Amino acid sequence: MKTIVQVLICFFLLSCGNKAKQVNDDFDKKNHITKEQSLNQNPEISPLPIGKKDIIDETKGNASYKYLEATNLFKYYESAKGIPSVAFKFLDFPKYNSLYKPTRSDTIIEQDSRILKSQKEYEYFQLVKVLPKKLGKDILIFEGVSKINDYDGNELIINRKDLVIFDSEKNKIIDEINLYYDYNDGINARTKIFYIDENYNLFLRYFSENEEGDYNISEVNQYLISNKGILKTK
Incomplete structure (x- = not known):
């Protein structure tokens, strides 16, 4: 019984993680955020x-x-x-x-x-x-x-x-x-x-x-x- 509960908990956490990732991916696509663009938000400051x-x-x-x-x-x-x-x-x-x-x-x-x-x-x-x-x-x-x-x-x-x-x-x-x-x-x-x-x-x-x-x-x-x-x- 304990093993079944543990499996269900793991499945639930994994499902939540996938949904959170999907939400983040959808948000990034909607706002056109890419890795390259985010790096460019803080250009190197020349002293x-x-x-x-x-x-x-x-x-x-x-x-x-x-x-x-x-x-x-x-x-x-x-x-x-x-x-x-x-x-x-x-x-x-x-x-x-x-x-x-x-x-x-x-x-x-x-x-x-x-x-x-x-x-x-x-x-x-x-x-x-x-x-x-x-x-x-x-x-x-x-x-x-x-x-x-x-x-x-x-x-x-x-x-x-x-x-x-x-x-x-x-x-x-x-x-x-x-x-x-x-x-x-x-x-x-x-x-x-x-x-x-x-x-x-x-x-x-x-x-x-x-x-x-x-x-x-x-x-x-x-x-x-x-x-x-x-x-x-x-």
Whole structure:
């Protein structure tokens, strides 16, 4: 008699377990929850600082452009033919897949506006970095392209990276700025790179070359993120 009761209890528990599993499976299907999606709900947070501090080292002065190339400074930022650099791999995070297309970032810095202002409608940029939050705001880096025409009317594809400050509670982009681009029209070349320190100070610098092979390194442009999530010059 005792054995029969034990068998019945085991059967009952097994039946309950199967029903619970079925309920969970039905719930997952209904809400389109997959293992891959659930893993993407918490992307890896990249610690600060980020970028190469060499770009703000004033002790180097106008260090030679060739020296900077030889030390692979630019390789850290570069993306070639749509393939991201090793340091900025695309993140598949559904919440941000259709979030960002440039609006203000093309014109915040006047000298960037001609190069960055795309002549065709932007496609959504892809998320490449999630940085630590600042006062509850999401700080994100997206990668995409601008399309402009050169002097002969040929289309140029310009790889770029933009910083975006996003308020997830209001589902609203608060501010944005371009951090990086690599431009070359066959006559003039211009690369913009960045460094962000642990206090969210942004440092931007330009490296240019003309058709005669003359190199120029700009002064450092510095910005900070205010407590309200707005970018300001410093």
